[in-house]
Amino acid sequence: MKLLVCVSKTPETTTKIQLTADGTEIDTAGVQYIMNPYDEWYALVRALELKEAAGGTVTILNVGPADNDSVIRKGLAIGADDAVRIDVSEEKDSLYTARQIAEYAKSEQYDLLFFGKETISYNGSEVGAMVAEFLDLPYVGEASHLEIDGTKATVTRDIEGGEEVIEVQTPLAVSAAKGMAEQRIPNMRGIMMAKRKPLTVVAPVDYPDTTRIAEYEKPEEKGSVKLIDPDNMEELVRLLHEEAKVI
Amino acid sequence: MQFISLRNLRFMLHEVLDLSELRNSERFKDFDQEAIDFSLDAAQQLADQYLWPVYREMDRNKAYFKDGEVHVLPAVGEGMRALGESGWLSAAWGFEHQGQQMPLTVHNAGSLIFQAANGNLAAYGFLTTGAANLIREFGSEELKQTYLQKMASGRWQGTMALTEPQAGSSLSDITTYYEPQADGTYLIYGQKIYISGGDHNSVENVVHLLLARQKDGPKGVRGVSLFVVPKHLPGPDGLTDNNVTTAGIYGKMGQRGYVAAHLMYGEQGPTRGFLVGEEFNGLKNMFLMMNEARIGTGMMATGSASAAYYASLTYARERPQGRHPGNKDINAPQVRIIEHADVRRMLLFQKAVVEGSIALLLQCSLYEDTYRVTQDDRSRLLLELLTPIAKSFPSEYGNEAVSLGMQVLGGAGYTDDFPLEQIFRDIRVNSIYEGTTTIHGLDLLGRKVMMEEGKAVQFLATEMQQEINNAEQTEATREIAAALALGMESMQQVLGTLLQLAQRDDPRVFLADATVFLDYFGLHVIGWMWLKQANAAVRALPNAEGDDETAFYQSKIQTARYFFTYVFARTAGLRRTLLAETRITLNTDEAWLL
Numbered sequence: 001m002k003l004l005v006c007v008s009k010t011p012e013t014t015t016k017i018q019l020t021a022d023g024t025e026i027d028t029a030g031v032q033y034i035m036n037p038y039d040e041w042y043a044l045v046r047a048l049e050l051k052e053a054a055g056g057t058v059t060i061l062n063v064g065p066a067d068n069d070s071v072i073r074k075g076l077a078i079g080a081d082d083a084v085r086i087d088v089s090e091e092k093d094s095l096y097t098a099r100q101i102a103e104y105a106k107s108e109q110y111d112l113l114f115f116g117k118e119t120i121s122y123n124g125s126e127v128g129a130m131v132a133e134f135l136d137l138p139y140v141g142e143a144s145h146l147e148i149d150g151t152k153a154t155v156t157r158d159i160e161g162g163e164e165v166i167e168v169q170t171p172l173a174v175s176a177a178k179g180m181a182e183q184r185i186p187n188m189r190g191i192m193m194a195k196r197k198p199l200t201v202v203a204p205v206d207y208p209d210t211t212r213i214a215e216y217e218k219p220e221e222k223g224s225v226k227l228i229d230p231d232n233m234e235e236l237v238r239l240l241h242e243e244a245k246v247i
Numbered sequence: 248m249q250f251i252s253l254r255n256l257r258f259m260l261h262e263v264l265d266l267s268e269l270r271n272s273e274r275f276k277d278f279d280q281e282a283i284d285f286s287l288d289a290a291q292q293l294a295d296q297y298l299w300p301v302y303r304e305m306d307r308n309k310a311y312f313k314d315g316e317v318h319v320l321p322a323v324g325e326g327m328r329a330l331g332e333s334g335w336l337s338a339a340w341g342f343e344h345q346g347q348q349m350p351l352t353v354h355n356a357g358s359l360i361f362q363a364a365n366g367n368l369a370a371y372g373f374l375t376t377g378a379a380n381l382i383r384e385f386g387s388e389e390l391k392q393t394y395l396q397k398m399a400s401g402r403w404q405g406t407m408a409l410t411e412p413q414a415g416s417s418l419s420d421i422t423t424y425y426e427p428q429a430d431g432t433y434l435i436y437g438q439k440i441y442i443s444g445g446d447h448n449s450v451e452n453v454v455h456l457l458l459a460r461q462k463d464g465p466k467g468v469r470g471v472s473l474f475v476v477p478k479h480l481p482g483p484d485g486l487t488d489n490n491v492t493t494a495g496i497y498g499k500m501g502q503r504g505y506v507a508a509h510l511m512y513g514e515q516g517p518t519r520g521f522l523v524g525e526e527f528n529g530l531k532n533m534f535l536m537m538n539e540a541r542i543g544t545g546m547m548a549t550g551s552a553s554a555a556y557y558a559s560l561t562y563a564r565e566r567p568q569g570r571h572p573g574n575k576d577i578n579a580p581q582v583r584i585i586e587h588a589d590v591r592r593m594l595l596f597q598k599a600v601v602e603g604s605i606a607l608l609l610q611c612s613l614y615e616d617t618y619r620v621t622q623d624d625r626s627r628l629l630l631e632l633l634t635p636i637a638k639s640f641p642s643e644y645g646n647e648a649v650s651l652g653m654q655v656l657g658g659a660g661y662t663d664d665f666p667l668e669q670i671f672r673d674i675r676v677n678s679i680y681e682g683t684t685t686i687h688g689l690d691l692l693g694r695k696v697m698m699e700e701g702k703a704v705q706f707l708a709t710e711m712q713q714e715i716n717n718a719e720q721t722e723a724t725r726e727i728a729a730a731l732a733l734g735m736e737s738m739q740q741v742l743g744t745l746l747q748l749a750q751r752d753d754p755r756v757f758l759a760d761a762t763v764f765l766d767y768f769g770l771h772v773i774g775w776m777w778l779k780q781a782n783a784a785v786r787a788l789p790n791a792e793g794d795d796e797t798a799f800y801q802s803k804i805q806t807a808r809y810f811f812t813y814v815f816a817r818t819a820g821l822r823r824t825l826l827a828e829t830r831i832t833l834n835t836d837e838a839w840l841l
């Protein structure tokens with residue numbers, strides 16, 4: 001089986017995000033990056049499990065600048081066989097990114113293309129579906145389980161109040177949600193091997209950027225917690241009604 | 248829940264210590280910054296998943312002995328196997344032994360993470376590494392084939408079996424003995440006490456690295472040899488019993504999930520042992536493990552103090568209590584205790600001890616790595632000289648730090664709603680095992696300051712002077728450097744006086760205050776470590792990116808200043824004690840101790 005896992009990087013979850021003065025960009029000074037957890041914990045690990053069960057290769061793909069190589073090698077340390085980075089130095093939108101992935105993947109005959117269900121920074125959930133569209137492949141989003149039997153894939157999605165089970169033929173694209181696999185801690189051997197695995201850098205194809213960030217806004221600071229005396233239920237009700245406006 | 252600072256470990260490895268010599272060596276060339284960071288991240292993940300969650304549980308459901316079996320929580324075995332399978336237990340080994348040739352400096356930074364998360368579990372693993380290292384270094388090919396990978400996987404426990412009822416500090420008095428057999432093996436008779444990891448049901452086998460003396464052989468260290476003595480003998484048909492009997496385990500103040508066993512050999516049938524290294528070289532070879540274990544004990548104490556620091560810091564940031572002196576307004580809200588100067592004193596003390604200890608432990612590890620690749624006298628002697636400090640400073644000052652951590656929590660610290668009371672009990676043993684603090688004082692003053700014509704102390708003075716020379720850039724570092732320079736002058740005077748005493752008097756007189764000297768000397772060493780960190784922070788500060796990074800470097804400079812003002816200042820009193828030739832302790836009649 002030939003498997004592709006598309007990964008992106010996101011700021012480390014404890015990072016305090018600051019914006020640039022004009023509010024159109026995130027200030028990257030001092031920001032530590034990690035691999036997007038949906039990509040790493042679920043998509044990549046499930047791909048590795050499938051490969052371990054049935055043989056094949058797992059390739060990691062990232063669209064981004066050379067700074068991303070460290071995040072990519074983390075994926076190699078966890079167990080991917082090789083990696084590709086499409087060398088794009090500026091921040092681009094989802095459509096541009098999807099176009100680059102599709103251009104690369106179209107000649108590679110992957111059986112499965114994995115994405116995380118979203119990045120934990122931009123929460124777009126867009127790239128996977130767009131790639132599937134460009135490649136004319138079936139797409140299942142937010143999959144919590146994935147089994148492969150020959151060319152038949154059985155994909156489970158968590159939906160409101162229950163589960164949806166979908167059968168579909170490979171090749172296909174899926175985006176991985178919680179439940180698909182469990183985070184793997186890279187072992188020492190994997191970490192040291194990562195350096196020796198191939199990481200190919202390819203040039204992007206020309207494609208227009210169709211959107212522009214007008215402005216980012218930070219959410220309002222959360223107020224401090226109010227403690228209400230258990231004997232004073234009326235006050236609690238009043239606050240929930242008037243201040244929190246939840247009842 | 249935070250128990251250690253990864254940022255601080257990265258600071259030490261990338262900004263304070265110079266690893267370039269290692270990177271230029273064939274053995275360690277693959278360990279660039281990224282490999283180090285990946286390794287530390289992986290260690291943190293393992294610690295978060297397998298070690299920290301069971302720290303309290305291992306205390307509450309302590310190990311127990313029933314029907315001849317030592318029961319520990321299944322989490323112990325799971326944790327050990329996680330450390331084994333991830334490659335941590337054997338990461339520092341060469342490729343020829345399926346290791347990754349990780350520098351000890353990096354390995355020990357990882358170990359500090361495990362020790363902070365749960366020293367009681369980590370210890371089972373790293374004791375096993377230490378025992379396996381003896382087989383790897385001195386054992387026959389057959390022993391290596393039989394034992395190394397099983398131990399590296401965390402499925403077989405390793406121990407160091409030295410202590411006996413009449414031989415604790417004085418190992419040359421051991422009486423456990425051996426008799427050679429025609430087949431090249433040996434029969435072992437005797438008993439060992441307090442053996443950590445000595446027996447438990449979370450592993451398939453226990454492998455004792457045991458010291459015994461030749462039956463009817465010479466007394467003292469000369470007759471002592473080193474053996475592998477497995478609980479179960481590995482053979483073609485699997486494991487068979489080797490008559491190592493567990494008489495019981497000890498009820499302990501702390502580290503209650505980390506077993507210490509009383510073991511008997513050859514009592515219920517023949518116990519077979521396998522010689523490791525040459526006969527009669529036992530104690531010398533065992534020192535490889537003991538030196539490692541001394542650094543390991545320093546790390547364990549540091550890990551505990553680190554966990555206590557972050558627990559008390561978290562509490563101090565949240566607990567409102569009292570108002571600032573002078574604020575008489577009873578309607579004003581209470582301030583968080585982190586705002587009180589005295590709470591900050593207690594937090595800074597902990598930080599100074601934890602990060603000062605980490606710096607020294609990693610510095611020692613770097614000397615060991617450097618020696619491995621260059622075989623230079625300087626690294627070898629500095630490692631030897633500093634090992635007693637690396638063991639005893641974190642243990643002794645760690646006790647004080649954890650006590651202050653508890654103090655920060657007030658009444659809550661004394662209750663078992665918070666981990667402080669457990670950490671307080673757990674850390675205490677570190678100044679007892681692996682040689683009591685006294686034994687390290689004797690080792691430092693009685694042997695190490697004078698070894699090879701005092702060369703080690705000269706090397707240390709040169710290193711310190713270099714750091715003093717680096718301190719010119721800022722007022723803060725200049726002040727610290729001046730205090731350290733003054734300390735070094737006093738130290739020369741103290742050493743001069745003590746060495747004169749050594750020449751003209753009974754060694755009892757010269758060594759009477761060896762523990763005081765150890766404390767005095769150790770404060771200078773940690774002072775040097777703080778100056779080194781402050782200098783690195785001053786270098787990095789102009790290029791710090793973002794508020795967090797700026798605060799990180801400022802915290803280093805400020806903690807260094809704290810250390811010199813509040814802790815290093817103790818050297819003045821210690822010096823006075825050391826220079827007073829009053830012989831108070833020796834001249835105290837035993838009858839007066841009543």
Ligand SMILES: Cc1cc2nc3c(=O)[nH]c(=O)nc-3n(C[C@H](O)[C@H](O)[C@H](O)COP(=O)(O)OP(=O)(O)OC[C@H]3O[C@@H](n4cnc5c(N)ncnc54)[C@H](O)[C@@H]3O)c2cc1C
Nearest residue numbers: 407408409410415416441442443507679680681682683685
């Ligand atoms: C929890 C625990 C785990 C242990 N694990 C192991 C293990 O895995 N393997 C192992 O072999 N041992 C182990 N030990 C034993 C440990 O190493 C000894 O307890 C330690 O070396 C001290 O020996 P002792 O208990 O006999 O005390 P003693 O040697 O009787 O010392 C008592 C006091 O006398 C002082 N003293 C002794 N000799 C001198 C001297 N010459 N000059 C001045 N003062 C002196 C000591 O400093 C101490 O304060 C463990 C101990 C404990 C408590």
Ligand SMILES: Cc1cc2nc3c(=O)[nH]c(=O)nc-3n(C[C@H](O)[C@H](O)[C@H](O)COP(=O)(O)OP(=O)(O)OC[C@H]3O[C@@H](n4cnc5c(N)ncnc54)[C@H](O)[C@@H]3O)c2cc1C
Nearest residue numbers: 566568569570584587588589590654655656657658659661
């Ligand atoms: C086992 C036990 C038994 C007890 N028995 C009793 C009892 O019988 N009756 C009773 O009434 N109480 C009892 N107490 C409560 C005890 O008196 C309090 O725990 C103690 O006074 C500390 O208060 P606290 O726990 O609220 O800590 P805090 O007041 O929250 O103190 C936390 C830390 O902040 C520091 N701090 C607080 N205020 C200031 C300030 N203004 N300036 C500088 N630093 C400050 C403290 O020194 C401490 O280090 C008991 C406590 C324990 C643990």
